[in-house]
Amino acid sequence: MAQTRGIHSYKQHQLTEDDHFDAIVIGSGIGGMACAALLARDGEKVLVLEKHYTAGGFTHVFKRNGYEWDVGIHYIGGVNHPKAMLYTLFHYLSQGKMQWEDMGPVYDKVLFGDEVFEFRKGPENFANTLKTYFPEAKDQRAIDQYLDLVQQANKASTNFFTEKAMPPAMSSVVGRKMRKPFLQFASQTTRDVLEELTSNERLIGVLTAQFGDYGVTPGSSSFGIHALVANHYLHGAAFPVGGSARIAETIAETIADADGMILTNAGVEEIIVEGKKAVGVRMADGRTLHAPLIISSAGVLNTYKRLIPTSLQDSLKLPAKVQTVKPSVAHLGLYIGFKETTVDLGLQKANYWIYPAGKYNHDQNVAAYLADPENSEFPIVYVSFPSAKDPEWEARYPGKSTVDIITLAPYDWFEKWEGTKWKRRGEDYDAFKEALSQKLLEVLYRYEPQLRGKVDHYELSTPLSTKDFVNYEAGEIYGLEHDPNRFEQTFLRPQTPIKNLYLTGQDIVTAGIGGALMAGFLTISAIKKRDYVSKARKAALQAINNDQ
16 A cells, blocks of 8 residues: 555655645544545645554555455445445545445344354345244334334434534524434434333344444444444445455545645644634644645544644633543454465355354343453454455465454553553563453354364454554544434534634544545535535446446
């Protein structure tokens, strides 16, 4: 990626105050990249500043020992058809270069011990398959009611998120009315909603098995985020052809076409504010860069607590606002490489969601694990097979395969190593990581026993890795926690109290690539006072039709 047109290293590129940009974007996550590409397609010159040595946020990949792993993108819904919403938005941002590989009829397998529940592509197939596992009439009614609520919540979410892009004056008139229908779903916990439909704990456990996609257990999560995530995959899932790095690469081309650029190793120390108006940024090395528009994709907490001058934070009452929200969960990521092909190893595309046998209450499982992690099973283990999903993998890495494993892990387990340097945190840290790695490998071997003895390379990332590379305060993976309170906060919107400073990214909409992508469109819609979702979809559909 370092050689991709439009992506450069800040260390090698000498910017001066004489360099002119129409906008500066802080952070190269998908929200920031979307903002930059939308402005670029309007002919504006944009500078994207990324602290990490790789662009793309959670869409980036890392390479080690002849392997490549995707750190945040494991499957994406809504891109399986050329007319689907996310497909058209990616098409517009990448100028038709982004391609997707369908994961097939089964995208997720939920496992409680030896019990297997398949999530199948298409709402009707999804429902019919679940009903084979739950044949009682009352359970089947609950499944139908559940899907109906999921679709109702998704329909109501459109106005909720659209309101975020409205000018403050307009929002003060119609905002409450636009938010109310979705908040009727989002203000309830997922468990509360499902317990109104069924008392079958096993069914609730299966229906909420994807809670790892947003990081909050059913008893604490907003049903709004659950419904959005569940609906996101109902029509199937896909994987980026060429790996998730292609997302940043293709969007970078669009930015470069307008003479913009993405700089890595480019940490921003502070947003420069003059008279309550953002005018530029101060880099970690002391250099200052100016632009008439500043967009932060660094997260609400980072922006309001770290990047805005302290004196201004207090006068704008920002500390009081950020205290109303909290960071999401942290995680462990185990990245594994094998010197055999995906076919030879018998790896499939479908993801695994693995839970303790016979224990269907996710809240209780997580609580038990946090209380006694050494003597408890992992409450959730997610396994992805990226080399099986990417049709170009074998051409890039012949004779090799990869597996990703993810589980929850609180940041406080690792706090005593805070301040240490990556790869040099000490023997006790390495020993702790090794014990966790072996425990996760044993989970993998239970369901893919043919992999035992064939691991060529593995390494574990911890919340400290996330903090170092993504710059989140507590190593959180999903930005702000998606509890009911989060959706009540009206300050989580693109506009800020500082003129010419806007926010974007997953904190503005929701977690995941779809939510962060939509945040980019909402942010530019708010800036330009025009519906950029409709603009992009219209242009993309026209281009797609012309190509057919």
